[in-house]
Amino acid sequence: MSCKSSESSVALRGQSAGCEPAFEDHYMVLQDIGAGAFTQVKLARHLLTGVEVVVKILAKGASNFPFLSEGDTMVGLDHPNVIHLFQVMETENYIHLIMEHAGGGQRWDLILETDGMQEEDSHKMFRQNLGALQYCHQKSTVHLDLKPENMVVDARP
Structure with missing residues (x-):
């Protein structure tokens, strides 16, 4: 599950700031999705399979130590309403969490685009959230930051 790079170069390449050559040997960054206090989030494509993935890039550093264990936490989770972690790639300066791409965007955007949600759809999503939370708690x-901006929607019907 984990792939520790022997790549010694830390020079970053152009548009893929935060991605080291060891990462770019396997993935092509398609676009930035977002950023947090300690992370960058990018949409990428696995070069061998063509599968689109989301990559959360964490810069190593003492100030973000609590976030560096996120991969260890996610590796043990397997639930249909929790994003799957495919791979953890660690390089000299970064940890890359390669995760499932749900494809439907953020829940918050869905709520805004549709002028709210129908009650039936809202109940369904709420039940999915509760099921995922119960599973995680077991x-x-x-999850220390639950909000619609941190939830994604599956693009599959």
Whole structure:
């Protein structure tokens, strides 16, 4: 599951700031999706399979130590309403969490675009959220920042 790079170069390439050559040997960054205090989030394509993935890039550093264990936490989770972690790629300066791409955007955007949600759809999503939270809590995992901006929508029907 983890792939520790022997790549010693830390020079970053153009548009892919935060991605080191060891990462770019396997993935092509398609676009930036977002950024947080300690992370960059990018849409990428696996070069061998062509599968689109989301890559969360964490810069290593003492100030973000609590976030560096996110991969260890996610690796044990397997639930239909929790994003799957495919791979953790660690290089000298970064940790790349390669995750499932749901494809439907953020829940917050869906709410804004549709002028709210129908009650039936809202109930369905709420039940999915509760099921995922219950599962995570049973696995001793707690999400510390639950909000619609941090939830994604599956593009599959």
